[in-house]
Amino acid sequence: MRCALCKREAELEKSHVIPKFVFRSMKKESPTGNMRLTSQSNKKVQDGDRQKLLCGSCEDLFNEDETLFANRIYHKYRADSLKEFEYEEWLNRFITSVNWRNLYLDIIGFVMEKNIDPYRLDILIQAEKIMRDYLLKERDNLETIENHIFFFNPISEASDSISDMHLHTVMGGSAFGYTFISYHHDSYYVFLNLQGLIIVTIIKPAQDDSWKNTLVQNEGQLNLNKPQYITTPLFSEFEYLAQQRKQAMEQMSEKQRIQIIDSIKKNPERYKTSKAFEQLQDDLRLKRINDNKRNN
Template sequence: MPKEKCALCHEYKDLELSHIVPKFVIRHLKKTSFGAIRNMENPNRVVQDGEKHYMLCGDCEDLFSAYETKFANKFFYPYMNDSIKEFDYDQETYYFLTSISWRSLYLDILDFVKNHEVYGVDLTTLEILIQKEKSMREYLLKINSEIDGIEHHIFFFDDLVDVEKSYPELRPHVTFHRGITSYTFFNKELNSQATITNMMGIILFSLYSKGPDEYWENTEICNGVGQLKAKNQIIKSFCANELNEILDFSKQRSDEISEKQKSKIVDKIKVDPEKFAQSKVFEDLKKDFGLE
């Protein structure tokens, strides 16, 4: 097999399959699921793993791996397993968040260039994204110690109490707590771009350019030492609309599940209803039904 260029170090090496959303998130999703997980692009298809691409060499994969483990142990598992709401962060947290958004941004730029008419990407937006990807890559390679003009924000999708009438049928708790995704989006009118990554309700927004009326409270992870609390978070941004887009997309795909697949799900519940009643899926379903 010919060696290919690593997306990060740009050296020609054997590439490995790299997860876009970290493997520890996918592993936890599978562990806490009742039955198989499904691909939301094709909800009738059962999948065993998350999205992967040949993009990094072994050395770059190993570089990212250490930061993933630290985030998993300091943020992800304490929040998921122990309901911890306060987190201390440092430069390593910022590095990890950069690595996650960079992977999506890199792949999305390739897709935008190839299918720019489909996505409606204008030249100005594309140039901004390419410049941000370069800045992030140089930071991740430790060529530079800072990234100018990029903000990382973590929003914890906690339990909802009061929502708009249309929300309950969209099943927001199941959608975000039982879902994973990562992609780049933009608003040409506001000249704003960002990457969103949902890690089972821990939602990362990486902002590349934002509008004049943006307001974020108790969400930002700076390139330094600080504390983040999973409460009293406020987002007034075009990014908030993307949460609605995810809900709408998930509802649309759920409606496309075939009768055959629905029967399989029901049959599995009938086999062990007690296990289902104790599952995280049922817990989130109860929260969603409680919104009605």
């Protein structure tokens, strides 16, 4: 079989589309020790999606960047100890590598399902090639493609509709990502949410896109004390996913609800000190703020 990155014939390894360290973190932080898919709320999962994509050499090519990202950014963010950080090309390469995997797989899906027009497909194919060449070190830049990193910190104010979506729980308690096309704005993104740490590859931005204090280049510094501001059609997808999760949780079987409650009762302190409980409190706080505004 051919490696998706280097295109050489080789025995392929099963690669995590979303890095494995994210799922380890999710299981560790879960008050029940389990993970569930939004699309299948009654099913427990132990690991993330794995695909036969890369040869051993290309898998190794990504491992160093993943380790640096996990140790210098991700784990510190989950421990609430990340304030600012300096980075070199490894961060740009890491974001490119994980979003390239999703883009590559999504292109295959679009072609198989024949649900994309040639114009938009060509934009994605060209972007995939630029990202692949960059990862193979055959080029030192991504042309007009940009990588961004956004930290989903507690929201202090939101509209009524958003406050009912439990966004803190949705974003902070899950890992998901894919290629997003805004047809109305003719804009193209590949994103990945890593428990509230959101990395985005902008292939073609919307005309009114605005990203402040989020851009990642081949080297630089990000200070989390400086506010990050984003205006983008991509946010509408997060709202849609939050609605999907809400519906999925409402459809959870009574048997699964009882199992979750029983698991929490066995170790209530674990739940009270978990990220899941913290995220729930943030959602309830935001809802109270909006309820008070509506009643005053």
